[in-house]
Amino acid sequence: MTVMLRTGLLFCAVLSASSIGPAQAGPSTEPVLPVETVALPQVNVPNLLDEAGEPALSAPVSEPQPAVVEREEPTVSRSADLAAKVAQLRASDPGSRQLECLATGIYFESKGEPLSGQLAVGHVIANRAESGRFPDSYCGVLFQRGQFSFIRGRSLPSAPRSSRHWLNAVAVAKIVDQELHQSPVGNALFFHARRVSPKWRLKRVASIGNHVFYR
Structure with a gap:
Protein backbone atom coordinates (compact mmCIF):
# COMPACT_ATOMS: atom_id res chain seq x y z
CA MET A 1 0.00 0.00 0.00
CA THR A 2 2.80 2.30 0.81
CA VAL A 3 4.61 1.48 -2.42
CA MET A 4 1.54 2.16 -4.44
CA LEU A 5 1.01 5.51 -2.66
CA ARG A 6 4.57 6.58 -3.38
CA THR A 7 4.22 5.56 -6.99
CA GLY A 8 1.05 7.60 -7.34
CA LEU A 9 2.65 10.65 -5.80
CA LEU A 10 5.67 10.36 -8.11
CA PHE A 11 3.44 10.12 -11.14
CA CYS A 12 1.57 13.27 -10.13
CA ALA A 13 4.83 15.13 -9.70
CA VAL A 14 5.97 14.16 -13.19
CA LEU A 15 2.71 15.38 -14.69
CA SER A 16 2.98 18.70 -12.87
CA ALA A 17 6.57 19.29 -14.07
CA SER A 18 5.66 18.58 -17.70
CA SER A 19 2.90 21.26 -17.63
CA ILE A 20 5.33 24.17 -16.70
CA GLY A 21 7.18 25.63 -19.72
CA PRO A 22 10.85 26.69 -19.60
CA ALA A 23 11.73 30.37 -19.01
CA GLN A 24 11.65 32.51 -22.16
CA ALA A 25 15.08 34.06 -22.92
CA GLY A 26 14.29 34.96 -26.54
CA PRO A 27 12.89 38.17 -28.02
CA SER A 28 9.73 39.56 -26.53
CA THR A 29 6.53 39.44 -28.46
CA GLU A 30 5.78 43.10 -27.45
CA PRO A 31 6.26 45.57 -30.34
CA VAL A 32 9.47 47.63 -29.99
CA LEU A 33 9.27 51.31 -31.02
CA PRO A 34 12.28 52.92 -32.77
CA VAL A 35 14.14 55.57 -30.75
CA GLU A 36 13.24 58.35 -33.20
CA THR A 37 9.54 57.90 -32.47
CA VAL A 38 9.84 58.18 -28.71
CA ALA A 39 8.81 61.64 -27.44
CA LEU A 40 11.37 62.73 -24.83
CA PRO A 41 10.63 65.55 -22.34
CA GLN A 42 12.17 68.93 -23.21
CA VAL A 43 14.60 70.32 -20.60
CA ASN A 44 15.89 73.90 -20.82
CA VAL A 45 19.68 73.84 -20.41
CA PRO A 46 21.52 77.18 -20.03
CA ASN A 47 24.22 77.92 -22.59
CA LEU A 48 27.46 77.79 -20.64
CA LEU A 49 29.73 78.02 -23.67
CA ASP A 50 30.41 81.00 -25.88
CA GLU A 51 30.65 80.77 -29.64
CA ALA A 52 34.31 79.70 -29.45
CA GLY A 53 33.47 76.82 -27.15
CA GLU A 54 34.97 78.43 -24.07
CA PRO A 55 33.07 78.65 -20.80
CA ALA A 56 30.91 81.77 -20.81
CA LEU A 57 31.78 83.37 -17.49
CA SER A 58 29.68 86.36 -16.54
CA ALA A 59 31.75 89.39 -15.48
CA PRO A 60 30.64 91.32 -12.41
CA VAL A 61 28.56 94.34 -13.31
CA SER A 62 30.14 97.57 -12.09
CA GLU A 63 28.55 100.95 -11.74
CA PRO A 64 29.50 103.38 -14.54
CA GLN A 65 32.11 105.86 -13.36
CA PRO A 66 31.76 109.54 -14.26
CA ALA A 67 34.31 110.80 -16.72
CA VAL A 68 37.08 112.90 -15.18
CA VAL A 69 37.35 116.20 -16.95
CA GLU A 70 40.60 118.02 -16.44
CA ARG A 71 40.26 121.76 -16.25
CA GLU A 72 42.73 123.52 -18.48
CA ALA A 87 39.34 138.60 -16.82
CA GLN A 88 40.62 135.35 -18.38
CA LEU A 89 42.23 133.96 -15.24
CA ARG A 90 39.67 134.84 -12.57
CA ALA A 91 38.80 131.80 -10.42
CA SER A 92 37.80 130.95 -6.88
CA ASP A 93 40.38 128.16 -6.54
CA PRO A 94 44.04 129.15 -6.98
CA GLY A 95 44.98 125.54 -7.74
CA SER A 96 47.86 125.08 -5.30
CA ARG A 97 48.91 125.96 -1.76
CA GLN A 98 51.63 128.35 -2.93
CA LEU A 99 49.28 130.22 -5.26
CA GLU A 100 46.75 130.41 -2.44
CA CYS A 101 49.39 132.09 -0.26
CA LEU A 102 50.26 134.54 -3.02
CA ALA A 103 46.59 135.33 -3.73
CA THR A 104 45.93 135.76 -0.01
CA GLY A 105 48.78 138.28 0.28
CA ILE A 106 47.49 140.21 -2.72
CA TYR A 107 43.93 140.15 -1.38
CA PHE A 108 44.62 141.37 2.16
CA GLU A 109 47.28 143.91 1.22
CA SER A 110 45.73 145.42 -1.89
CA LYS A 111 42.19 144.24 -2.64
CA GLY A 112 40.97 147.84 -2.85
CA GLU A 113 43.84 148.93 -5.10
CA PRO A 114 43.82 149.18 -8.91
CA LEU A 115 44.94 146.04 -10.73
CA SER A 116 48.39 147.54 -11.30
CA GLY A 117 48.74 148.06 -7.54
CA PRO A 135 62.18 132.44 2.58
CA ASP A 136 62.15 130.80 -0.85
CA SER A 137 58.40 130.26 -1.25
CA TYR A 138 55.31 132.46 -1.31
CA CYS A 139 53.98 130.86 1.87
CA GLY A 140 57.37 131.22 3.55
CA VAL A 141 57.46 134.92 2.70
CA LEU A 142 53.97 135.47 4.13
CA PHE A 143 54.64 133.56 7.35
CA GLN A 144 57.99 135.18 8.05
CA ARG A 145 57.57 136.72 11.47
CA GLY A 146 56.62 140.39 11.63
CA GLN A 147 56.35 141.00 7.88
CA PHE A 148 52.60 141.02 7.15
CA SER A 149 50.14 142.30 9.73
CA PHE A 150 47.20 140.21 8.48
CA ILE A 151 49.00 136.94 9.39
CA ARG A 152 48.09 135.55 12.80
CA PRO A 160 35.18 135.10 0.64
CA ARG A 161 35.85 132.85 -2.34
CA SER A 162 32.97 134.15 -4.45
CA SER A 163 33.80 137.85 -4.04
CA ARG A 164 35.10 139.88 -6.97
CA HIS A 165 38.17 140.95 -4.98
CA TRP A 166 39.19 137.34 -4.32
CA LEU A 167 38.63 136.28 -7.93
CA ASN A 168 40.84 139.16 -9.07
CA ALA A 169 43.51 138.31 -6.49
CA VAL A 170 43.66 134.72 -7.77
CA ALA A 171 44.01 135.97 -11.34
CA VAL A 172 46.78 138.42 -10.39
CA ALA A 173 48.59 135.66 -8.46
CA LYS A 174 48.60 133.48 -11.58
CA ILE A 175 49.85 136.37 -13.70
CA VAL A 176 52.71 137.03 -11.27
CA ASP A 177 53.61 133.35 -10.94
CA GLN A 178 53.66 132.79 -14.72
CA GLU A 179 55.35 136.14 -15.36
CA LEU A 180 52.61 137.11 -17.80
CA HIS A 181 52.79 140.86 -17.17
CA GLN A 182 55.67 143.12 -16.25
CA SER A 183 55.30 145.24 -13.14
CA PRO A 184 56.55 148.85 -12.92
CA VAL A 185 58.03 148.12 -9.46
CA GLY A 186 60.72 145.91 -10.99
CA ASN A 187 62.65 144.06 -8.29
CA ALA A 188 61.14 145.95 -5.33
CA LEU A 189 61.24 144.07 -2.01
CA PHE A 190 59.34 146.43 0.28
CA PHE A 191 56.21 148.60 0.30
CA HIS A 192 54.12 150.57 2.73
CA ALA A 193 50.87 152.48 2.71
CA ARG A 194 50.97 156.20 1.93
CA ARG A 195 49.47 157.07 5.30
CA VAL A 196 52.62 155.94 7.12
CA SER A 197 56.19 157.21 6.90
CA PRO A 198 58.65 154.56 8.12
CA LYS A 199 61.75 156.63 7.19
CA TRP A 200 63.36 153.70 5.40
CA ARG A 201 66.81 154.28 3.95
CA LEU A 202 65.90 152.41 0.82
CA LYS A 203 65.63 153.38 -2.81
CA ARG A 204 62.11 154.40 -3.74
CA VAL A 205 61.00 152.62 -6.91
CA ALA A 206 57.40 153.60 -7.55
CA SER A 207 54.15 154.81 -6.06
CA ILE A 208 51.02 152.99 -7.24
CA GLY A 209 47.59 153.46 -5.76
CA ASN A 210 47.87 153.66 -2.02
CA HIS A 211 51.32 152.05 -1.75
CA VAL A 212 54.93 153.18 -2.07
CA PHE A 213 57.47 150.60 -3.22
CA TYR A 214 61.21 150.31 -2.43
CA ARG A 215 64.17 148.08 -3.09
Whole structure:
Protein backbone atom coordinates (compact mmCIF):
# COMPACT_ATOMS: atom_id res chain seq x y z
CA MET A 1 0.00 0.00 0.00
CA THR A 2 2.80 2.30 0.81
CA VAL A 3 4.61 1.48 -2.42
CA MET A 4 1.54 2.16 -4.44
CA LEU A 5 1.01 5.51 -2.66
CA ARG A 6 4.57 6.58 -3.38
CA THR A 7 4.22 5.56 -6.99
CA GLY A 8 1.05 7.60 -7.34
CA LEU A 9 2.65 10.65 -5.80
CA LEU A 10 5.67 10.36 -8.11
CA PHE A 11 3.44 10.12 -11.14
CA CYS A 12 1.57 13.27 -10.13
CA ALA A 13 4.83 15.13 -9.70
CA VAL A 14 5.97 14.16 -13.19
CA LEU A 15 2.71 15.38 -14.69
CA SER A 16 2.98 18.70 -12.87
CA ALA A 17 6.57 19.29 -14.07
CA SER A 18 5.66 18.58 -17.70
CA SER A 19 2.90 21.26 -17.63
CA ILE A 20 5.33 24.17 -16.70
CA GLY A 21 7.18 25.63 -19.72
CA PRO A 22 10.85 26.69 -19.60
CA ALA A 23 11.73 30.37 -19.01
CA GLN A 24 11.65 32.51 -22.16
CA ALA A 25 15.08 34.06 -22.92
CA GLY A 26 14.29 34.96 -26.54
CA PRO A 27 12.89 38.17 -28.02
CA SER A 28 9.73 39.56 -26.53
CA THR A 29 6.53 39.44 -28.46
CA GLU A 30 5.78 43.10 -27.45
CA PRO A 31 6.26 45.57 -30.34
CA VAL A 32 9.47 47.63 -29.99
CA LEU A 33 9.27 51.31 -31.02
CA PRO A 34 12.28 52.92 -32.77
CA VAL A 35 14.14 55.57 -30.75
CA GLU A 36 13.24 58.35 -33.20
CA THR A 37 9.54 57.90 -32.47
CA VAL A 38 9.84 58.18 -28.71
CA ALA A 39 8.81 61.64 -27.44
CA LEU A 40 11.37 62.73 -24.83
CA PRO A 41 10.63 65.55 -22.34
CA GLN A 42 12.17 68.93 -23.21
CA VAL A 43 14.60 70.32 -20.60
CA ASN A 44 15.89 73.90 -20.82
CA VAL A 45 19.68 73.84 -20.41
CA PRO A 46 21.52 77.18 -20.03
CA ASN A 47 24.22 77.92 -22.59
CA LEU A 48 27.46 77.79 -20.64
CA LEU A 49 29.73 78.02 -23.67
CA ASP A 50 30.41 81.00 -25.88
CA GLU A 51 30.65 80.77 -29.64
CA ALA A 52 34.31 79.70 -29.45
CA GLY A 53 33.47 76.82 -27.15
CA GLU A 54 34.97 78.43 -24.07
CA PRO A 55 33.07 78.65 -20.80
CA ALA A 56 30.91 81.77 -20.81
CA LEU A 57 31.78 83.37 -17.49
CA SER A 58 29.68 86.36 -16.54
CA ALA A 59 31.75 89.39 -15.48
CA PRO A 60 30.64 91.32 -12.41
CA VAL A 61 28.56 94.34 -13.31
CA SER A 62 30.14 97.57 -12.09
CA GLU A 63 28.55 100.95 -11.74
CA PRO A 64 29.50 103.38 -14.54
CA GLN A 65 32.11 105.86 -13.36
CA PRO A 66 31.76 109.54 -14.26
CA ALA A 67 34.31 110.80 -16.72
CA VAL A 68 37.08 112.90 -15.18
CA VAL A 69 37.35 116.20 -16.95
CA GLU A 70 40.60 118.02 -16.44
CA ARG A 71 40.26 121.76 -16.25
CA GLU A 72 42.73 123.52 -18.48
CA GLU A 73 43.93 127.06 -17.95
CA PRO A 74 42.97 129.39 -20.79
CA THR A 75 45.71 130.52 -23.12
CA VAL A 76 46.57 134.09 -22.21
CA SER A 77 48.12 136.42 -24.75
CA ARG A 78 51.12 138.25 -23.31
CA SER A 79 50.33 141.22 -25.50
CA ALA A 80 46.89 141.70 -23.91
CA ASP A 81 46.43 144.41 -21.30
CA LEU A 82 46.34 143.59 -17.60
CA ALA A 83 42.56 143.83 -17.29
CA ALA A 84 42.05 141.34 -20.14
CA LYS A 85 44.46 138.87 -18.55
CA VAL A 86 42.74 139.17 -15.19
CA ALA A 87 39.34 138.60 -16.82
CA GLN A 88 40.62 135.35 -18.38
CA LEU A 89 42.23 133.96 -15.24
CA ARG A 90 39.67 134.84 -12.57
CA ALA A 91 38.80 131.80 -10.42
CA SER A 92 37.80 130.95 -6.88
CA ASP A 93 40.38 128.16 -6.54
CA PRO A 94 44.04 129.15 -6.98
CA GLY A 95 44.98 125.54 -7.74
CA SER A 96 47.86 125.08 -5.30
CA ARG A 97 48.91 125.96 -1.76
CA GLN A 98 51.63 128.35 -2.93
CA LEU A 99 49.28 130.22 -5.26
CA GLU A 100 46.75 130.41 -2.44
CA CYS A 101 49.39 132.09 -0.26
CA LEU A 102 50.26 134.54 -3.02
CA ALA A 103 46.59 135.33 -3.73
CA THR A 104 45.93 135.76 -0.01
CA GLY A 105 48.78 138.28 0.28
CA ILE A 106 47.49 140.21 -2.72
CA TYR A 107 43.93 140.15 -1.38
CA PHE A 108 44.62 141.37 2.16
CA GLU A 109 47.28 143.91 1.22
CA SER A 110 45.73 145.42 -1.89
CA LYS A 111 42.19 144.24 -2.64
CA GLY A 112 40.97 147.84 -2.85
CA GLU A 113 43.84 148.93 -5.10
CA PRO A 114 43.82 149.18 -8.91
CA LEU A 115 44.94 146.04 -10.73
CA SER A 116 48.39 147.54 -11.30
CA GLY A 117 48.74 148.06 -7.54
CA GLN A 118 47.68 144.49 -6.85
CA LEU A 119 50.18 143.27 -9.43
CA ALA A 120 52.92 145.30 -7.74
CA VAL A 121 52.17 143.76 -4.32
CA GLY A 122 52.21 140.30 -5.88
CA HIS A 123 55.58 141.01 -7.46
CA VAL A 124 57.07 142.11 -4.15
CA ILE A 125 56.09 138.76 -2.60
CA ALA A 126 57.49 136.87 -5.61
CA ASN A 127 60.68 138.99 -5.60
CA ARG A 128 61.28 138.15 -1.96
CA ALA A 129 60.88 134.42 -2.63
CA GLU A 130 63.51 134.65 -5.38
CA SER A 131 65.94 137.02 -3.68
CA GLY A 132 67.78 134.68 -1.34
CA ARG A 133 67.29 137.21 1.46
CA PHE A 134 63.84 135.88 2.43
CA PRO A 135 62.18 132.44 2.58
CA ASP A 136 62.15 130.80 -0.85
CA SER A 137 58.40 130.26 -1.25
CA TYR A 138 55.31 132.46 -1.31
CA CYS A 139 53.98 130.86 1.87
CA GLY A 140 57.37 131.22 3.55
CA VAL A 141 57.46 134.92 2.70
CA LEU A 142 53.97 135.47 4.13
CA PHE A 143 54.64 133.56 7.35
CA GLN A 144 57.99 135.18 8.05
CA ARG A 145 57.57 136.72 11.47
CA GLY A 146 56.62 140.39 11.63
CA GLN A 147 56.35 141.00 7.88
CA PHE A 148 52.60 141.02 7.15
CA SER A 149 50.14 142.30 9.73
CA PHE A 150 47.20 140.21 8.48
CA ILE A 151 49.00 136.94 9.39
CA ARG A 152 48.09 135.55 12.80
CA GLY A 153 49.79 132.33 13.87
CA ARG A 154 50.40 129.66 11.22
CA SER A 155 47.10 129.77 9.37
CA LEU A 156 46.02 131.79 6.37
CA PRO A 157 43.06 134.06 7.04
CA SER A 158 40.00 133.11 5.06
CA ALA A 159 38.66 135.22 2.22
CA PRO A 160 35.18 135.10 0.64
CA ARG A 161 35.85 132.85 -2.34
CA SER A 162 32.97 134.15 -4.45
CA SER A 163 33.80 137.85 -4.04
CA ARG A 164 35.10 139.88 -6.97
CA HIS A 165 38.17 140.95 -4.98
CA TRP A 166 39.19 137.34 -4.32
CA LEU A 167 38.63 136.28 -7.93
CA ASN A 168 40.84 139.16 -9.07
CA ALA A 169 43.51 138.31 -6.49
CA VAL A 170 43.66 134.72 -7.77
CA ALA A 171 44.01 135.97 -11.34
CA VAL A 172 46.78 138.42 -10.39
CA ALA A 173 48.59 135.66 -8.46
CA LYS A 174 48.60 133.48 -11.58
CA ILE A 175 49.85 136.37 -13.70
CA VAL A 176 52.71 137.03 -11.27
CA ASP A 177 53.61 133.35 -10.94
CA GLN A 178 53.66 132.79 -14.72
CA GLU A 179 55.35 136.14 -15.36
CA LEU A 180 52.61 137.11 -17.80
CA HIS A 181 52.79 140.86 -17.17
CA GLN A 182 55.67 143.12 -16.25
CA SER A 183 55.30 145.24 -13.14
CA PRO A 184 56.55 148.85 -12.92
CA VAL A 185 58.03 148.12 -9.46
CA GLY A 186 60.72 145.91 -10.99
CA ASN A 187 62.65 144.06 -8.29
CA ALA A 188 61.14 145.95 -5.33
CA LEU A 189 61.24 144.07 -2.01
CA PHE A 190 59.34 146.43 0.28
CA PHE A 191 56.21 148.60 0.30
CA HIS A 192 54.12 150.57 2.73
CA ALA A 193 50.87 152.48 2.71
CA ARG A 194 50.97 156.20 1.93
CA ARG A 195 49.47 157.07 5.30
CA VAL A 196 52.62 155.94 7.12
CA SER A 197 56.19 157.21 6.90
CA PRO A 198 58.65 154.56 8.12
CA LYS A 199 61.75 156.63 7.19
CA TRP A 200 63.36 153.70 5.40
CA ARG A 201 66.81 154.28 3.95
CA LEU A 202 65.90 152.41 0.82
CA LYS A 203 65.63 153.38 -2.81
CA ARG A 204 62.11 154.40 -3.74
CA VAL A 205 61.00 152.62 -6.91
CA ALA A 206 57.40 153.60 -7.55
CA SER A 207 54.15 154.81 -6.06
CA ILE A 208 51.02 152.99 -7.24
CA GLY A 209 47.59 153.46 -5.76
CA ASN A 210 47.87 153.66 -2.02
CA HIS A 211 51.32 152.05 -1.75
CA VAL A 212 54.93 153.18 -2.07
CA PHE A 213 57.47 150.60 -3.22
CA TYR A 214 61.21 150.31 -2.43
CA ARG A 215 64.17 148.08 -3.09
